Amino acid sequence: MHPAFQGLITIFVGVGGCIGYFWASNLFIDKVLFPARGPNAGRNINRANMIRPWLFLAPAVFALGLYLAYPVVETLRLSLTNRVPGGGYEWAGLENYTQMAGDPKFREALFNNILWLIVVPALSTAFGLLAAQLTDRIKWGAVAKSIIFMPMAISFVGAAVIWKLVYDYRAAGEEQIGVLNAIVVGLGGEPTAWLTVPFWNNFFLMAVLIWIQTGFAMVILSAALRGIPEETVEAAIVDGANPFQIFFKIKVPQIMGTIVVVWTTITIVVLKVFDIVFAMTNGQWETQVLANYMYDKLFRANDWGVGSASAMVIMLLVTPILVWNVHNARKEMR
Amino acid sequence: MKHSIKTSCAVLALMSGPALAEQITVAGPWIGADEEHVQAVLAAFAEASGHDVRYTGSDSFEQQIVIDAEAGSAPNVAVFPQPGLAAVMAERGFLTPLADGTGDWIKENYAAGQSWVDLGTYAGPDGNDALYGFFYKVDLKSLVWYIPENFEDAGYEVPETLEELKALSAQIVEDGETPWCIGIGSQAATGWPATDWVEDMMLRTQPPEVYDQWVANEIPFTDERVVGAIEAFGEFVLNDEWVAGGSAAAASVDFRESPKGLFDAPPQCYMHRQASFIPSFFPDGSVVGEDVDFFYFPASGEGDLGQPVLGGGTQWAISNDSPAAHELIEFLKSPEAHEIWMARKGFLTPHKGVSKEAFGDPTLAKMNDILLEATTFRFDASDIMPGAVGAGSFWTGMVDYVGGKPADQVAQEIQDSWDAVK
Numbered sequence: 146m147h148p149a150f151q152g153l154i155t156i157f158v159g160v161g162g163c164i165g166y167f168w169a170s171n172l173f174i175d176k177v178l179f180p181a182r183g184p185n186a187g188r189n190i191n192r193a194n195m196i197r198p199w200l201f202l203a204p205a206v207f208a209l210g211l212y213l214a215y216p217v218v219e220t221l222r223l224s225l226t227n228r229v230p231g232g233g234y235e236w237a238g239l240e241n242y243t244q245m246a247g248d249p250k251f252r253e254a255l256f257n258n259i260l261w262l263i264v265v266p267a268l269s270t271a272f273g274l275l276a277a278q279l280t281d282r283i284k285w286g287a288v289a290k291s292i293i294f295m296p297m298a299i300s301f302v303g304a305a306v307i308w309k310l311v312y313d314y315r316a317a318g319e320e321q322i323g324v325l326n327a328i329v330v331g332l333g334g335e336p337t338a339w340l341t342v343p344f345w346n347n348f349f350l351m352a353v354l355i356w357i358q359t360g361f362a363m364v365i366l367s368a369a370l371r372g373i374p375e376e377t378v379e380a381a382i383v384d385g386a387n388p389f390q391i392f393f394k395i396k397v398p399q400i401m402g403t404i405v406v407v408w409t410t411i412t413i414v415v416l417k418v419f420d421i422v423f424a425m426t427n428g429q430w431e432t433q434v435l436a437n438y439m440y441d442k443l444f445r446a447n448d449w450g451v452g453s454a455s456a457m458v459i460m461l462l463v464t465p466i467l468v469w470n471v472h473n474a475r476k477e478m479r
Numbered sequence: 480m481k482h483s484i485k486t487s488c489a490v491l492a493l494m495s496g497p498a499l500a501e502q503i504t505v506a507g508p509w510i511g512a513d514e515e516h517v518q519a520v521l522a523a524f525a526e527a528s529g530h531d532v533r534y535t536g537s538d539s540f541e542q543q544i545v546i547d548a549e550a551g552s553a554p555n556v557a558v559f560p561q562p563g564l565a566a567v568m569a570e571r572g573f574l575t576p577l578a579d580g581t582g583d584w585i586k587e588n589y590a591a592g593q594s595w596v597d598l599g600t601y602a603g604p605d606g607n608d609a610l611y612g613f614f615y616k617v618d619l620k621s622l623v624w625y626i627p628e629n630f631e632d633a634g635y636e637v638p639e640t641l642e643e644l645k646a647l648s649a650q651i652v653e654d655g656e657t658p659w660c661i662g663i664g665s666q667a668a669t670g671w672p673a674t675d676w677v678e679d680m681m682l683r684t685q686p687p688e689v690y691d692q693w694v695a696n697e698i699p700f701t702d703e704r705v706v707g708a709i710e711a712f713g714e715f716v717l718n719d720e721w722v723a724g725g726s727a728a729a730a731s732v733d734f735r736e737s738p739k740g741l742f743d744a745p746p747q748c749y750m751h752r753q754a755s756f757i758p759s760f761f762p763d764g765s766v767v768g769e770d771v772d773f774f775y776f777p778a779s780g781e782g783d784l785g786q787p788v789l790g791g792g793t794q795w796a797i798s799n800d801s802p803a804a805h806e807l808i809e810f811l812k813s814p815e816a817h818e819i820w821m822a823r824k825g826f827l828t829p830h831k832g833v834s835k836e837a838f839g840d841p842t843l844a845k846m847n848d849i850l851l852e853a854t855t856f857r858f859d860a861s862d863i864m865p866g867a868v869g870a871g872s873f874w875t876g877m878v879d880y881v882g883g884k885p886a887d888q889v890a891q892e893i894q895d896s897w898d899a900v901k
Contacts, residue, residue, distance in 0.1 A: 228571070244899060248896075248899070249892065249895075250875075314724075314727070314728065314731050314732075315724065315728075316723055316724025316725065316728050316747070317724075319724075319747070337727070338727040338728065338730065338731040340731060341727055341730050341731050341882055343882070423667065424666075426669075427666065427667050427669055428875075429669055429670065429874075429875055429878045429879075430730070430878060430879075430882055431879075440542075441871065444541075444542035444545055444546065445541065445542065445866060445867070445870055445871050446865075446866055446867030446871050446896075446900065447545060447564075447567055447866050447867065448867060448899075448900065
């Protein structure tokens with residue numbers, strides 16, 4: 146059977162099944178379990194209404210448990226066990242974690258991740274804020290915004306490929322096909338294999354994520370800037386504030402909550418960054434990051450213990466930021 | 480929702496059930512031109528057997544196969560480029576031993592049959608050895624590619640010894656040209672071309688027994704003989720004048736792009752050390768033997784290490800048992816299966832029953848002779864080492880070394896990672 150046809154049938158059966166589930170379970174509650182008639186009609190209606198939300202939530206709770214809670218528990222278990230030949234497991238305690246902590250590649254990944262965490266959210270948010278402010282009142286602002294936002298629509302791997310070409314290196318004397326080297330050579334410099342320069346290559350990789358995330362920061366912050374009451378700005382102008390004072394002392398404090406949300410959202414993306422590093426350097430030349438380290442251990446070294454342990458580390462690092470992010474976002478909405 | 484998933488599964492199972500019976504999936508590392516070649520071989524099998532054969536190629540095969548096997552959705556047949564990974568998979572119980580008598584068949588019909596059987600024999604989940612891998616498509620690695628016309632124009636001769644090779648390299652530099660194109664980039668597998676260099680150097684500086692001890696980690700990576708082999712590679716790659724674009728280019732250029740420097744006019748380089756499969760990546764229309772040729776990566780003229788040859792190969796293993804999978808392995812024993820790919824590009828075989836005339840070009844036959852005439856044949860070391868080393872720290876270590884880290888430090892890091900997986 147043609148795969149497209151199989152897909153259509155799956156969609157039809159799936160959607161039909163969902164509708165059927167809600168319809169049938171509602172019917173069951175109202176007609177069979179707690180019928181809204183007879184001597185207990187009033188009590189039955191109340192009971193049915195207490196159960197109904199759970200009925201509707203059940204599929205989602207089940208799916209979340211299956212695809213979110215179960216993998217977390219399983220990863221935790223794997224991180225505490227070692228494999229034995231034949232497919233079994235043995236309890237290993239914290240052995241995988243101590244082994245990982247002693248791995249120089251892990252420490253390199255941790256250091257690089259911290260570097261990413263400092264640089265990328267800060268620059269993305271700053272550029273986003275700058276772009277939002279500058280494009281707010283000009284005629285072609287919408288066009289500029291669309292162009293800045295466009296990288297958001299490109300997949301991380303696609304972006305990595307684009308930037309890999311930007312950084313491409315050809316020997317001196319040959320025609321440079323990488324934009325960056327073409328510029329350097331055009332200015333009379335020597336071409337450099339950018340991605341192989343230790344330490345600095347981290348920043349060349351970060352540029353890709355900043356390029357992607359600036360658009361996101363800009364869109365959210367631009368909306369926040371528009372939400373600032375005109376009166377406060379006008380009052381500042383009347384009081385004789387210059388544009389910088391208006392921006393930093395009037396506007397920024399009022400959108401601080403949004404800035405924090407944007408910042409933390411990008412921070413979470415950074416902690417999970419994998420695609421860019423994988424596609425551009427695969428963590429070599431000292432550009433390893435945690436997520437790529439995890440992949441390396443899981444699927445190349447076949448070391449499920451250490452791989453899962455590093456997955457747990459990433460999760461532990463993401464969780465507090467995620468909680469803070471959700472907390473701030475809810476505060477914003479109120 | 481629960482119920483809808485079940486229903487849809489049931490419906491799908493009912494509808495696709497009859498089709499599964501004759502469908503066989505094959506996963507392998509070949510993409511691009513090589514994928515066309517393997518498809519041609521599989522098409523012949525499909526025609527002969529009537530099965531629906533589906534091949535999926537991936538340049539991250541090593542990761543994909545582990546994920547698929549763990550998830551319980553492994554292909555019927557997996558083509559392993561690394562015996563080390565196949566051994567791990569066999570130990571975990573993901574592979575099915577080949578049919579009885581396959582080992583005997585290999586011993587009888589393959590040149591140096593016993594060594595191919597040994598390379599495909601691993602301990603299963605119960606600890607008992609069994610034959611899991613069937614070698615099909617072998618690569619010869621100790622080759623240097625060059626353009627005969629360029630050599631003629633410059634008056635260079637094919638070197639007979641390692642010392643002559645170095646002298647020639649120095650001569651080319653003296654003439655204001657660059658001797659080598661080296662590229663160790665390979666996306667997620669960056670670094671492996673450098674490990675091949677080190678292995679070749681190991682065979683040229685040490686007796687084969689030392690090589691075997693090294694592969695088994697009976698001598699540590701930090702042993703001075705191993706570090707010496709790494710540094711012997713360094714004599715070439717770390718010499719900015721010897722490598723097109725300097726060492727920095729060697730570290731970042733993709734191995735598939737690297738040989739193209741030979742074909743430039745004026746040439747970027749005169750020589751390129753790479754395995755027998757590399758013509759798949761030569762510019763379209765270049766004829767091996769006319770436009771481009773190869774010579775044996777020469778052994779040292781001093782000492783008595785003979786004519787060592789480094790090789791590799793892909794082995795087919797059954798990762799999801801089905802009768803059709805065994806039929807496919809059976810088909811691979813036929814000369815026809817070998818001759819189809821022989822007629823194309825980059826295929827060598829130890830099969831003694833094939834017709835030499837089937838080789839697409841006479842130079843492939845010449846290559847097969849190098850393979851069979853070698854005094855020492857050793858399998859690619861990094862492919863036999865545990866995955867964490869052979870496809871991990873050894874690769875990364877070589878990248879670091881080409882990037883300027885000292886050899887003994889790199890060796891120590893590789894040894895540390897090896898200790899970690901023991």
